[in-house]
Amino acid sequence: MEDGKFTAPFEPVKKDRTLHVRVTDDEHAAIEKAAAGAGMTVSSFFRSLNLEGAGVRPILTAEDRLVMAALLEDMRMIGINLNQVARALNNGRGVHPSELDINLENVQRIQAAVMSELRSLARRAGYQRRGEK
Secondary structure (H helix, E strand, O other), X not given: OEOXXXXXXXXXXXXXXXXXXXXXXXXXXXXXXXXHHOOOOHHHHHHHHHHHHOOOOOOOXXXXXXXXXXXXXXXXXXXXXXXXXXXXXXXXXXXXXXXXXXXXXXHHHHHHHHHHHHHXXXXXXXXXXXXXX
C-alpha cells in the first residue's frame, strides 16, 4: 500500500475461448439495451452474467471495487489490532477488557458493513441486468 491508496494486483488474462449463443433480433436488442444501461459492452455484460450465474464472481462497478477496497483495509487494520492483543496475551501481559470490547465492536461493525454491501450488490446486480437503476 503506497500513499494510502489501495492497489490490487491485476493482470489482464487473455480471453482465447468463445461461447456461441443464438438469440432473436428482439433478444439481442434487449441485451444491448441492458448492457448499455449497465455501462458495459455486450461482451463484458454477457461474460459477467455467465460468471455470476456460475457462482464465479458478481458484477462489480468501479465504485463497488472502491467500497470493497475500503472494507478490506478496515478488516486488515482490525486484524492487526487483534494480532497485537493476542501477542500481548501470549506473552503473559494483561490486556484491559475495554481493549477487547473495542476490537469486538470493530469486528461486528465491519461484518455488518460487509453484509450490507453484499446485499446491496446482489440487489443492484438484478437491476443492472434489466437496465434499471
